[in-house]
Amino acid sequence: MDEIIVGIDVGTTKVCTLVGRVEEEKSLRILGVGIEPSAGIRKGIIVDLPSASQAIKRSVEKAEHTSGLEITTALVSLAGAHVSSVNSRGAAGVPGGIIDAMDVGRALEQAQAVAIPHDREIVHVIQRGISVDGQEGVKTPIGMHGFKIEVETHIITAATATVDNLRQCVGEADVEIQQFVLNPLASAEVVLTEQEREMGVAVCDIGGGTTDLAIYVDGDVWHTMVLAVGGNHVTQDIAHGLRLPLAQAEEVKKQQGHAVRTDYVGDEYFMIRPFGEDRDVRINRRDLAHIIEARIAETFGLILQEIKRSGYDGLLPAGMVLTGGTAALPGIRSVAMEVLGLPVRTAQPENLKGLADKLNSPAFSTSVGLLRWALTMHEHQVAITNRARRRSRSKGEKSMDLEAVKNWMKRLLP
Secondary structure (H helix, E strand, O other), X not given: OOOEEEEEEEOOOEEEEEEXXXXXXXXXXXXXXXXXXXXXXXXXXXXXXXXXXXXHHHHHHHHHHHHOOOOOEEEEEEOOOOOEEEEEXXXXXXXXXXXXXXXXXXXXXXXXXXOOOXXXXXXXXXXXXXXXXXXXXXXXXXXXXXXXXXXXXXXXXEEHHHHHHHHHHHHOOOOEEEEEEEHHHHHHHHHOOHHHHHHOEEEEEEOOOOEEEEEEEXXXXXXXXXXXXXXXXXXXXXXXXXXXXXXXXXXXXXXXXXXXXXXXOOOOEEEEOOOXXXXXXXXXXXXXXHHHHHHHHHHHHHHHHHXXXXXXXXXXXXXXXXEOHHHHOOOHHHHHHHHHOOOEEEOOOOOEEEOOHHHOOHHHHHHHHHHHHHHHHHHHHHHHHHXXXXXXHHHOOOOOOHHHHHHXXXXXXX
């Protein structure tokens, strides 16, 4: 695969545009990086069109400059509390006795026949499980013999107006959106192992403005959600508790922050200048950790509520994988394990080549994940197209509409 792939991660804290090329053994070479502080975006939602457009445009221009390539199309991340999901089933008969992509597509169409409000649009239709003639657990039905195929799907929707605003902002940078990808699904492409997906695992991407969760069971997505809380809430607590400007509170969080106050046994201090003071004052690190721990524990309490509400809390032997910028906070893993009662590990992008120095952080899992998602999409399309060609040749039938096959496969992505 020699084609260039582009991902634009539009977050509350930063906009990151990556240009990548896939090399042998599915390794990614990063050709261009454009990181720009976000503007006009709050909790994953556009609140100021001109400011957000300029931030995205500057990020794209930086990536074009470092890669030497013009960016015309890209995959774009999606987050925000406006995102919701529902599970649905669809079935279709198999006229030819051997299942092809069109049969799967008809079953998917049936699954999509759910009442979606006019002010919402479908972002993903994700295959959760497939059964053929009542036999469940089928992974790849195409080419199998059968008379009836049933598909269980996880349908993710978003507010149309919010998506249109994001589409307009990206369009201002002269970039066409190939596909929107929900943040935790993109991150999962980078941080989850196949074994974790099969056993049952939750990926939790804690960004600046949102916390995004996806639950994988038996290799498929079973549940997704977005909470409108994130690292910025920790920053606001620090600003309030220590009487600091937000920018200074953010620096204190990054340089001095820790999520477990009991890790400080003795008296450790650092110096800052709060509002109303004409000189620096000493702050106890344990006091700072107390502020941070309270907010982080509350966030994981909300995550635990959502996991229990989904009904899949007993299906996660692999526990949780933490990623996103806030996952880099020291001590956060300990708090997560204590609140959730699950195994927890933190993860970040790995096995990258090229301009990857800036990307070795959990903050860039979604950005790199967009490129991995594009690669997965390409591989599925190639595999299904090759199967269709082989079947057409072996049967002497008229060749299938390969473009239609590709469109169906976009809906079948893991």
